[in-house]
Structures are given as structure tokens and as C-alpha cells.
Amino acid sequence: MPAELLLPSPSVPGSRTAYWSRLLPLLAALACVTRIPSFIRPLWNPDEGYLAVQARLLAHGGQLYETVVDRKPPFLPWLYEAAFAVTGSGTLAGVRILAVLAHLLTAALLASLARRRWGDRSGRTAAVLYLLISVGLNPEDAQAAAFGAFLLPCTAAAMWCADRRRWGAAGTAVACAFLTKQTGGAVLLPVLWLYAASGAGRRGVPRLVAGAVLPVLGAALVTDPAGFLFWTVTGSGAYASPSGSELHVLTRGLGNTGIVAVACAGLIAPLVRARRAPTTDLWLWLLASAGAVLLGLHFFGHYYLQLLPPVAHLATAALHTLPYDRTVTTVLASACACVLFLTWGVLAPRPELDHAHRVAQAVASRTAPGDPVLIWGMHPETYWLADRTPATRYLTAGLLTNYSGGRDGGRVGERYAVRGTWTVFRREAAAAVLVVDDSRGKPYAPERVRGLRRLLAAGYEEAGTVDGAVLYVRRR
Secondary structure: OOHHHOOOOOOOOOOHHHHHHHHHHHHHHHHHHHOHHHHOOOOOOHHHHHHHHHHHHHHOOOOEOOOEOOOOOOHHHHHHHHHHHHHOOOOOHHHHHHHHHHHHHHHHHHHHHHHHHHOHHHHHHHHHHHHHHOOOOOHHHHOOOOHHHHHHHHHHHHHHHHHOOOHHHHHHHHHHHHHHOHHHHHHHHHHHHHHHHHOOOOOOHHHHHHHHHHHHHHHHHHOOHHHHHHHHHHOOHHHHOOOOOHHHHHHHHHHHHHHHHHHOHHHHHHHHHHHHOOOHHHHHHHHHHHHHHHOOOOOOHHHHHHHHHHHHHHHHHHHOOOOHHHHHHHHHHHHHHHHHHHHHHHHOOOHHHHHHHHHHHHHHHHOOOOOEEEEEOOOOHHHHHHOOEEOOOOOOOHHHHOOOOOOOOOOOOHHHOOOOHHHHHHHHHOOOOEEEEOOOOOOOOHHHOHHHHHHHHHHEEEEEEEOOEEEEEEOO
16 A cells, blocks of 8 residues: 555645646556456356447447347446447456546545535545445455446445535436436435535526436436336336345345345444534445445345445545544555455456356357347356347346346246247247357246247257257258
8 A cells, every 4th residue: 555645645735737646646546456367268257248248239320229129228228339339349457447546536526525514634545445345345346347346336426426515416316327327316315415404495497407317308308218218117127126035035135145244344333423414415325335335135245335335435424533543454454355356356266257268159159240149048248248239129137037136036037037038039049040048047048938948949959958058940
């Protein structure tokens, strides 16, 4: 850790330019170091694979919420598409660099917020603590260039703008957070509290409302308004329910909570003390973020990323009132935890990625570029690794069986699918040159899904297996 980040602030702060010219390069270096594992694997989780396939389809004329569908807002598929236009679609290096910049921007915004309230040293402390704990999850959640990483600068920007009474910009930042991931809209709660506490009355309401609403309406109009509403809001009722997998999601929730607690162990004592600090808006930020983690009761690790900026800021709020050696101890403890998680990211095996590679190689060897392929499973990255076009707009079996969310058997099947998907799927999947059953005994295996059994029986024959996945080719 650079020593000057930990030095106490002088009694008379230096100029703004001098402060940032010293701090930003050091934060940039720390952001790069904490993202080293991100660049050592072609991808980290199925979300990255899903986004990569979506971006390729969009680049070839696909339309969001029509021929390219997901339960997420449009910002990140568009960002992937833009990055691929620069770097090519065969690598995620471009979006990985953008993810590093997203974490750096989040740290800089937190530094500015804390410096404005508590001085130079607090600004440095908040930024450094955030970057250190930002890797404190399973590496597939912390290192992925996916929704959580790009959500954070939007939520931090919303708080930064609200703190400065820039209500139109605050509303726009809330909208950007929502358009990255629906739960990002939770930051509206502390923004509204800051608005009420500012005494602005009704003067800023039009700007705040316009900033929050117009970007969302614009995204809906640019895509397909009905499809946007269905896929991002109204069409996910079955997914949001944990029914049929209560024990599974409870175990996952406890596990991920424990992992985050290890990463933030050095901040726990300051957080307890922060209850006595005048930080109502920050506690509301943390409360709203916790609500976002709880929403849907699935507890995926990347959900917890939303907690980390308010946690770092609240710890800073307490540390600025304590002796300086408490800050040093907290930062050093967080640095040790950071090293632990970085080591995990570098050394941990990724068996599912290895499996997807093997299946992708088999798909590529049995098909020609441009051949439509159907991969029945939960690994959309296989399409991207094989460089083959999906035969259907539904890139995973989850949308067609409700297996999404890690369910372990209950409420999985055709009757729990997203409304209307099977009619479209049957029409599109019939064009597949190759079908890969990658269910490997999961609850959405063909023997439990009548629609898939009928598809295979009507025109395909088994042609071998690859690492547990069964290949079917068109019957001659």
C-alpha cells in the first residue's frame, strides 16, 4: 500500500488539483492490481457469456426484447456491443478494461463524497477501502465484467450528485443504475432522503423526476416498449420466487454473506461505531442496497457488490473521529483480506469453464460457421466460445423451464417457463443443425421436458457425448 495514502491530512488541505493529481494515479494502480485475476481467464461466469452472445447478435441486426432477450435492462448488452466494435467479439479484454475504469470511478466518487464531508484523509480512506473490499467475493462474482461492476459507479454518482443538490443529474444517475440492473434503482431511497433534508421544497422535483424517468422511457422507445416492460419488470414473477429451492438459496445466502464478512472483517468495528455518526443517508444507502440483495431471495454473490460502496463510506465516517492508528489498522486488515481473495482468483480452478471449452470445441468441429445450433443448458458462453449462432433467442434452458436461480428441482418445467416462450422456441429450434443436451442430469433434462423430447424425436439422432453433454444431429 502506498504510504502517502495513509498519511494524515495536513491541517490546511492542499489545492483540489494537487490532491487529485496525487490520489488518482495511486487509485488507478490499486484498481489495476485488484483486477489482475480478471484478465487471466477468457470469461468468469455465464453472465459474461450471455452478454457476449447478445452483443454478437445485436451487431448482426438483432433487436433487444424481440430477437435478443434477457431479464435485464439494455445498458450492458449495448456496452458489450460497443466494446466488441473496437476490440472484436472474440475477446472480453475491452469490457474488462471498462470494468476496471468502473471500479476506479466508483472509488473516485466515494473519495470526493468523503473528502467533502470529513476532509482529505477521509477521501483517501474511503476510496482505498472500497477498492480493497471490492474483490471480497467468489472470483466469478468479483472479477466478472458483468452487471454488478457497472452498477456501482451509477449508484455512487447518484449519491454524489444528490449530496451537491444536483437533482436532475442525481435522477439521471438513478436511471442509469436501473438501466444497468433493476435493483440499481434502490439508490433512489437515499437520494430522496437527501432531497427532503435539503429543504429544496418542490423546486427540484421536476428535475429529479425528469432525470429519473426520461432515460428509462428513452430506452424503452429505442428497443420495444412492450418487450422492455415485460422482460425487465412484469415477466419475472416465477424467477423472483424461491419456491422449490428454499434450502439451496438459504445455503448460498449464508455462504456468500460469510465470504463478504471475511472481506470486510476490518471494517466491522468502525461500522458499529458509525451508528453514532450523522450518516442517515449512508445508512439508508446501505439499507436500500441490502434490500436489493434480498429481492428475489436468490443471494447470488454478485448481488452483494451493491453493498460495498456504502459499507466503505460508513466505515470512513467512523474512522475520521478515531485515532489515526485505527485507520491504519483497518486498511492493513482489508489489504490482507484483499491479498487472500486475489490469490483465490489466480489459483482457483474453474471446472465449468473447462467443460464449456470442451463442448464448444465439439460444436465447432461438427458445424460450419453460420449453422444454427441449440445448446440446451445453462452455459450460454458455449455459443460464444464455439463462435456459432444460437438457433433460438432463448440462450439458456432457464427461460424455458424456470431453472434459473439455481433451483434444485421444485417448480422446474415447461409450465413454469416465461409466458409464451415455448411457442416461439418450437418454431425457432427446428432450424438447429446440431442440438447439445448439456443438462447432465439436472431437473431440466429431456426426460422431464416433453417439448424438448418431441423436438429430438421428430428430427434428430444421437451422435456421441462430450464431457457428459449429449450431441444430436439431424436425422438423415
